[in-house]
Amino acid sequence: MATEAHGEEAGLVFHPMDQFIIKPLFGGDTIHWYTPTNATLWMGITIVAIFLLLVIGTRGRAQVPSRVQSIGELAYGFVYQMVEDVAGKDAIKFFPYIMTLFMFIVVANFLGLIPMSFTTTSHFAVTLVLALAVFFTVTIVGFVKNGAAFLGLFWVSSAPLPLRPILAVIELISYFVRPVSHFIRLAGNVMAGHAVIKVFAGFAQVTTVAPLAVVAITAMYGLEVLVAFIQAYVFTILTCVYLKDALHPSH
Template sequence: MATEEHSEGGLVFHPFDQFNVYPLFGDGPVHWYTITNVTLWLGLAALLIIAVFVIGSSGRKLIPSRIQSVGELAYDFIYKMVEDVAGHDGAKYFPVVMTLFLFILSANMLGLLPMSFTTTSHIAVTAVLGFGVFLFVTLLGLFKHGFGFLGLFWMKDAPLALRPVIAIIEVISYFVRPVTHSIRLAGNIMAGHAVIKVFAGFAAIAAISPAAIVAITAMYGLEVLVAFIQAYVFTMLTCVYLKDALHPGH
C-alpha cells in the first residue's frame, strides 16, 4: 500500500506505491515465475468465483439462498447481454463472456478491501485480457468465414471512391481495439484508487480531516460503482467484437 512520511514541509504521501509489485516470499527481484502479491489476489479472485458459483450452487433449491440468488442474477444478466448484443449465435460463447465478467468484477471488488491489491489496475493484467479477447474473436471470425471475415473492413454501402479510405481506417481501428480495451480498464481503476489515497493522505491533517473523510467515503462509493461499470463495459465490448466476428458483413 502507499506510504506516508512526515517532513519539515508537512505530510508527504505516495499514492502510486499501492500499485507496486513485490514477492510474497523474500526480497529478491521479481521474475516471471515469482509468486507476488499479484499472484495472491488473482488467486483470491478465482476462489471467490468458485465460492459463489460452485459451492453456492451445490445445494440448489427452488427457493434460492442469498448466494444462489447472486449467482442466478449474474447468470441471467450476462446471458441476456450476450444474446442481445451478439445475437442468438453468440449465446454458445456465453461461458467465455461470463468468465471474463466474473473475473474482472471479482478482481475490482477485492481491490476495494483495506490492504488489498487491485490486479486490474495493472496494464500487464488487463492487456492479457484485452489481447486474449482480440485473438479469440479474430481467430473465430477467420475460422467461421475465412477471407469473408475481411468484409468487416469493406463498407459496401459507402461510395466506391471512399471505400479504400474507409477500409484503412477500419483496419487501424480494429487493431487498436485490444489496446483501448485494456487501457480503459486499467486506467479507470488506477485513477480511482490513486484519488482515494490522496484524500487518505489529507485525512491525516487535522485541519482538513473531516472534509477528507467525507471525500474518501464519496470516492469509495463511486469506486464500488466503477468496479461494476468497468466490468460491464469490458464485457459489453467483448460482445460487440464477438458480433463482428460472427456477422462481419456491414
C-alpha cells in the same frame, strides 16, 4: 530541506502509486516469472471467490435460493442476456468464456476495494492479457466461421466507391486499436480511482481538512464501487460487440 523534513515528520508525505507496486510474497527484491507476488496472490483469491460463489454457493439448486445462490443466478442471467441481446443467439456458445471474463474482472475489482488488498485489474499486464485474448479469439472465430468473407468487416459497401479504400484503411486501423483501448480503459479507470482515494486518505492526516477528506473518501469509495461494476460491464459488452462483428462481419 527544513520544510520537507517538517512535512515528513508531520506525516504529510504520501505516495498514492505505492499501492500498485508488485512485491514478492516471501521477501526479496528480485521478481522472476515464477515468483509468487501480491498480484498472483490476489488473482488466486479472485478465482477462489468465484468458485465459492458460482460452484459452492449454488450447489444446492434450492427452489428458494439463498443470498449467495441469488447473486450467482443474477450474474448468470445478466451476462447470458447481454450475450444474447448484443451478439445474437448464435453467440451463446461463447457464453462460458464471456461469463468467465466478466466474473474475473468484477470480482477482482471488488476485492481491490478491501483495505490493504491489491487490485490486480489496475495493472496493464493483467488487462492487456485479457484484451489480447479477446482480440485473438474474435479474429480466429471470424476467419474460421466466415473465411475470407471476414474481411468484409473492413469494406464499407454502403459508402461511395471512391471512399471505400480510405474507409477500409480507417476500419483496419481501428480494428487493431481495439485491444489497446480495451485494456487501457479498464486499468486506467481502476488505477485513477484508487489513486484519488489514497490522496484524500493522505489529506485526512491534516487536522484542518480531515473532516472534508473523510467525506471525500466516503464519496469516492462509493463511486469506486459503481466503477468496479461498470468497468467490468463495459469490458464485457465490448467483447460481445467484437464477437458480433466476427460472427456477422458484413456492413
